[in-house]
Amino acid sequence: xxxxxxxxxxxxxGMAAIDTIREFxxxxxxxxxxxxxxxxxxxLPYFMDGTIPxxxxxxxxxxxxxxxxxxxxxxxxxxxxxxxxxxxxDDGTEIEFDDALIATGxxxxxxxxxxxxxxxxxNLWTLDDARAVLAQKGGEIAxxxxxxxxxxCLDALIRLGARVTLVExxxxxxxxxxxxxxxxxxxxxLESKGVSFRVGAQVSSIEDAGGxxxxxxxxxxxxxxxxxxxxxxxxxxxxxxxGSGIETDFGILVDDHMRTNAGNVFAAGDIAQGPVIGSDxxxxxxxxxxxxxxxxxxxANMAGGDAAYWGSLLMNVVDVQKLQIASFGDWLGxxxxxxxxxxxxRPVYRKLIFQGEVLTGAVFLGRPDDVALLxxxxxxxxxxxxxxxxxxxxxxxxxxxxxxxxxxxxSKAAEKLLEMQLLNKPSIPRGYRxxxxxxxxxxxxxxxxxxxxxxx
Amino acid sequence: xxxxxxxxxxxxxxxxxELACSFVQTGTxxxxxxxxxxxxxxxxxxMAPYTCFQCExxxxxxxxxxxxxxxxxxxxxxxxxxxxxxGCKLCTIACPFGTxxxxxxxxxxFKCNLxxxxxxxxxxxxxxxxxxxxxxxxxxxxxxxxxxxxxFLTALAGEPS
Ligand SMILES: Cc1cc2nc3c(=O)[nH]c(=O)nc-3n(C[C@H](O)[C@H](O)[C@H](O)COP(=O)(O)OP(=O)(O)OC[C@H]3O[C@@H](n4cnc5c(N)ncnc54)[C@H](O)[C@@H]3O)c2cc1C
Numbered sequence: 001x002x003x004x005x006x007x008x009x010x011x012x013x014g015m016a017a018i019d020t021i022r023e024f025x026x027x028x029x030x031x032x033x034x035x036x037x038x039x040x041x042x043x044l045p046y047f048m049d050g051t052i053p054x055x056x057x058x059x060x061x062x063x064x065x066x067x068x069x070x071x072x073x074x075x076x077x078x079x080x081x082x083x084x085x086x087x088x089x090d091d092g093t094e095i096e097f098d099d100a101l102i103a104t105g106x107x108x109x110x111x112x113x114x115x116x117x118x119x120x121x122x123n124l125w126t127l128d129d130a131r132a133v134l135a136q137k138g139g140e141i142a143x144x145x146x147x148x149x150x151x152x153c154l155d156a157l158i159r160l161g162a163r164v165t166l167v168e169x170x171x172x173x174x175x176x177x178x179x180x181x182x183x184x185x186x187x188x189x190l191e192s193k194g195v196s197f198r199v200g201a202q203v204s205s206i207e208d209a210g211g212x213x214x215x216x217x218x219x220x221x222x223x224x225x226x227x228x229x230x231x232x233x234x235x236x237x238x239x240x241x242x243g244s245g246i247e248t249d250f251g252i253l254v255d256d257h258m259r260t261n262a263g264n265v266f267a268a269g270d271i272a273q274g275p276v277i278g279s280d281x282x283x284x285x286x287x288x289x290x291x292x293x294x295x296x297x298x299x300a301n302m303a304g305g306d307a308a309y310w311g312s313l314l315m316n317v318v319d320v321q322k323l324q325i326a327s328f329g330d331w332l333g334x335x336x337x338x339x340x341x342x343x344x345x346r347p348v349y350r351k352l353i354f355q356g357e358v359l360t361g362a363v364f365l366g367r368p369d370d371v372a373l374l375x376x377x378x379x380x381x382x383x384x385x386x387x388x389x390x391x392x393x394x395x396x397x398x399x400x401x402x403x404x405x406x407x408x409x410x411s412k413a414a415e416k417l418l419e420m421q422l423l424n425k426p427s428i429p430r431g432y433r434x435x436x437x438x439x440x441x442x443x444x445x446x447x448x449x450x451x452x453x454x455x456x
Numbered sequence: 457x458x459x460x461x462x463x464x465x466x467x468x469x470x471x472x473x474e475l476a477c478s479f480v481q482t483g484t485x486x487x488x489x490x491x492x493x494x495x496x497x498x499x500x501x502x503m504a505p506y507t508c509f510q511c512e513x514x515x516x517x518x519x520x521x522x523x524x525x526x527x528x529x530x531x532x533x534x535x536x537x538x539x540x541x542x543g544c545k546l547c548t549i550a551c552p553f554g555t556x557x558x559x560x561x562x563x564x565x566f567k568c569n570l571x572x573x574x575x576x577x578x579x580x581x582x583x584x585x586x587x588x589x590x591x592x593x594x595x596x597x598x599x600x601x602x603x604x605x606x607x608f609l610t611a612l613a614g615e616p617s
Contacts, residue, residue, distance in 0.1 A: 382552030
């Protein structure tokens, strides 16, 4: 078959590209090939914990796609790609294209531990994984890997009625999200909530033992559990570009237009290694906001536009047992100037990282109801993103690290940010939305205004 | 399009906007959850309200994994559709203006929705420091604050740190 635009992968990056191609008025045929149906992985924890029904994880329906002149080929995997204009699927289907977007994301990867592929050992990366874990009945769950993904699902596991032990090979939790001190605060908080930890723990094998699982550690220790979940990292789905001549490093290398070295082939999302704010190195961030920005840039350019990307900013936020953890940019702050503050009566912690007069990273920790301590996260992101020189305000933040607002306003960050438009035009609502949105979002207001009017 | 136009020089710091806003947005008189914030520039005995610019990029809307943020057709505000929002907080870290927040009680994001076209903050402001009128969007407070703060920073620079 023949198509104009071939989109490979129906995750957020691929779907954002499709919507953007249409937003730019390009009505030519699109073919979407994806191993899985379109859904958002990051919404899985909210399905698992019962916030939303399963159907709400989907980001398109068949009708939605066909109405937009998109031919969906779902449940099929592209196995090879010739930048000359041909892709081959696992069932032998050949698709000829003018241009293609590789948005194949990543897969959960497991360390080579004997027994790790045995029964009752699950990943937490796909909808099928989430369904499989939900079909388990609580009990004791051991999660191998105490990183961001494990944390996104922790509350859901606890709500399933499970007692959870987090097992981490490094000597601290969240090694790729927050600094060591922050991580230690998170750990003691979670311990007080009944979560157990084994850090610096090298798993040597996983065995079956009378209907349960036994995790054996290199130091001879044993941990028993009913279910084992692995959250030990991800690896990009690069298989299809093997031998295609498309340049890869950790991911597929792209320029600021999301183009690979093959001019008519683009890459976006977790698979793409692209520009980063404040750095010359290209990186894979493997986060949702980057996937969406990549997808929008790629879509605009595939539709004949000229959209250049300003680069991604690393950022993550997660809530566990009513403790909110967030980090931005260079949160590690190695070799940088650092200002930290914390509260010794409850888990509240903030770390600001500076290079000279520029804020380059931050860590936030606090209870969601500590609103005043968390509600300047966005401004912090704005300062990191714009890389504004804070001048004397840098010194002010050393003295008043909780008062981001004043330096933000006074350095006119908003003026600079109001000029930024990713696609050089105002954004419009796009993409599929689950039916039944709430039409009465200003209900309270009617009450309030009528009160005022009466008083006038 | 009508915007919230801020006149920082008229603000007296009475905080009525924050009270009115928090009541409309959350049903409680609680300035900490107001989506308009009065900034204090104390060395100059000045204050200035700050809220969502309804910016054209709409970072919150474009970052949302479930498209729970949309544009109100009539008033142009970017609004959170509570039924769709899953409470993931991605918008609160994506918005570089710091003007969308998470409410732990409802487990939803919330932001300035221009109160459906009749903003409570503008109603409540006794000195017309907040007006709702046809205007372009701009950084109302930044240039003003930058000017005012020169003396403050000079004072700060002189202090031992
Ligand atoms: C549980 C969980 C929680 C998360 N929470 C957050 C969070 O809070 N914040 C955040 O920023 N990020 C989060 N993430 C990460 C985020 O989901 C990813 O960064 C994002 O999904 C990447 O989007 P993508 O489109 O690049 O790839 P994916 O979403 O991985 O989509 C890729 C698609 O391509 C398909 N595919 C793969 N190979 C092929 C092939 N050869 N041919 C055809 N189709 C193929 C896949 O089946 C899939 O449908 C979370 C992820 C998980 C699993």
